[in-house]
Amino acid sequence: MTSAEKTKELYNQLRRLSCEELWEDEVQRFNAATERERADRVALVRAVGVVFSEQGSDAQKELVRPWLRALLNDPCEKIRRYAMAALPKIGAADGDEGELLALLQKETTGDREKKFLGESLEKIGGAATLREVSGLFARTEQKVKAAIARSEQPSTIRLDRELAQVSQLRIHLRGRAGLEFTVRAEVDEAILRRGKFRVISTRSGLVVLAPTAPFSLGDLFALRCFGTIGFVLGSGADVAEIITSPSSLRLFETFTEGSIRYRIEYIGKGHQRAAVRDVALRAFALCPKILNDSQQAPWMVEVRGDSVELRPRITxxxxxxxxxxxVPAASHPPLAACMARLAGPxxxxxxxxxxxxxxxxxVERAMLGGVAELHGTDLSEEALGFAQANLTDAGLANIPAKFECCDFRAYSALRANSATLVISNPPMGRRVPIPNIRGLYQDLLEHSARVLKPGGRLIFPNPLKLDRIPKSLRLISSQLVDLGGFDCRLELYRKNSA
Ligand SMILES: C[S@@+](CC[C@H](N)C(=O)[O-])C[C@H]1O[C@@H](n2cnc3c(N)ncnc32)[C@H](O)[C@@H]1O
Structure with missing residues (x-):
């Protein structure tokens, strides 16, 4: 076994111990060991950082901190490096940054150790680090700048500011595959009302727009059916150059209040840590006001093949x-918005x-207007309370609404031929098994056929092939939609006129 493998094996053993066992047995044994034994047991330093950060109380972390700090000056370089990595894990305290900076300035500190010190300072450094590392350690400088910006000047996305220069810009409205034509129909309607955009193309899960006039993010977020927005920044291998181009900068500056910070995601390619590090460093060199930050960044740079998109992260x-x-099985809101739109008024x-x-x-149906009454049934009292609260928060409390905790088959407030729309996302039995799910969907059709007025509609995602469709219901449309990992037909029925 190599020395690295032995260290890893020891770490895996120590990682399973409690804070008390590590502190009372292992640390004491380490302290009493010879220099050679200590080097062999360096995995303990890493285990202490990880176990105390995950399970340690504040008092336990303070107990272990002086030990880790003392190890920063251990004669063994490997132990010092392990301590540098472990210290930020238990959270920074007064004096930690100073200790690390003192080591960075020490003449005897080698380049390899300085690299590790830089990585620790990226996590806990502040203004003092920035003064020391500016122009010397670009990676640490950009990370610390981002952390300071995050804490001193939290950023937000501005929905109200207009982007003036729009030529060549492409906007990707992404959503669940199968719903793109509903997204497009909503866009077409908005264009008729307000202009500002034109549709370039519609593909599975994607509607591509080009702005034709200055627009704000508020104009786009007035649309309810898409899932996410991506501004196409460009394409090519040089992601750093693309995200720092003048047109990208205009997007960042127009729509961001506060520091410009972004995360990078290589869609479908995993973490790509090395690539992210390279892009972050080069982008910082090209434009120091655009900061890569994995925490609370208002923008996500998405690398999709060789195309680079910018997505606002507004939560x-x-x-x-x-x-x-x-509720745990709550609907994807853009899907609900699409269903409301597909049903029509x-x-x-x-x-x-x-x-x-x-x-x-x-709520999504009520938002489209023209609703006289809302009725909701569910087996969960808690969910119904949430539905009522959500309706109020949506500013729709003025619409008469009745919620009843019951099996939908027992709901008697809607008489035959009284409702105009049944809209629902029924349980699919995927997480919570539903006894006789076929019977439940069959009953949904029967009950809808009974309560709907002639001309009334029923819309729901149907995972089953049902063979007994009530005679009074006519299938108007059926489209295969991605419901988040599985496809299901979204069906729209209309009740025949009497
Ligand atoms: C997929 S969830 C609906 C989620 C909902 N659209 C939302 O956005 O929160 C299905 C709901 O059906 C309810 N349910 C299951 N069987 C029922 C039944 N027989 N009668 C009425 N409600 C039922 C469950 O309690 C659950 O809240």
Whole structure:
């Protein structure tokens, strides 16, 4: 076994011990050992950093801190390096930064050790580090700058500012595959009302737009059916050059309040840590005001093949901020918005969601206007409370709404031929098994056929092939939609006129 393998094996053993066992037995044994034995047991330093950061109380971390700090000056370089990596794990305290900087300035500190010191300072350094490393350690400088900017000047995305120069810009509205034509229909309607964009193409899960006039993010977030927005920054191998180009900078500067910070994600390619590090460093050299930051960054740079996109990260999504309360199987809000739009309006709409959960479909339908009454049923009292609260938070409390905790088959407030729309995302039985799921979907069709007025609609994702469709219901459309990892048909029925 090589020395590296032995260290790894020892680490795996020590990693399983408690803080008490590490401190009372292992650390004491390490302290009493010879220099050679200590070097062989260096894995203990790493284990202490990890175990105390994950399980240690504040008092336990303070107990171990002086030990780790003392090891920063150990005669053995390997032990010093391990201590440098372990110290930031238990969180920075007064004096830690100074200790690390003192080592950085020491003449005897070699380049390899300085690299490790730089990595530790990236995690806990502040203004003092910035003064020391500026122009010397670009990576540490950019990370510390980002951390200071994050804490002193938190950034937000501005929805109200207009981007003036729009020529050549492409905007990708992404959503669930199968819903692109609904997203497009909403865009077409918005263009008719306000202009500002034109549709370039529609592909599976993607609508490509080009702005035709100055626009704000608010113009885009007025649309409810897409999932995410990506501004196409460019294509090519040099991601750093693309994200620091004048047109990228205009996007960043127009739409960001505060420091410009971004994360990078190589879509479908895993972490790509080395590539991220390289891009971050080069981009910082090209434009020091654009900072790579893995925490709370307002922008995500998405590398999709050789295309680079910029996605605003706004949480909560302002379109669905009414969702203060959630159930575990809550619907994907853009899917609910698409369902409401696909159903289309009917005068004096009386809407029922038989499986309403937290009420996302009801809210999304009500947001389109023209609703006279809302009805929601669910087996969960808690979910119904959430639905009511969400409706209020969405500013829709003025619409008469009735929620009842019951099996949807037992709901009697809607008489035959009284509702105009049944909209629902029924349980699929994927997480919580549903006894006789076929019977449940069959009953949904029967009950909808009964309560709907002639001309009324039923819309729901149907995972089954049902053979008994009530005679009064006619299938208007059926489209295969990605429901988040599995495909399902989204079906729209209309009740025949009497
Ligand atoms: C997929 S979730 C609906 C989520 C909802 N659209 C939302 O966004 O929160 C399905 C819901 O159906 C409810 N449910 C299951 N069986 C039911 C039944 N027989 N009658 C009424 N509700 C039922 C569950 O409690 C669950 O809240």
């Amino acid at each position: 909560p999504d302002p379109r669905f901020a009414y969702r203060q309360h959630d 009917m005068e004096g709409e009386i809407v029922w969601d038989p499986f309403c959960g937290s009420g996302v479909e009801l």
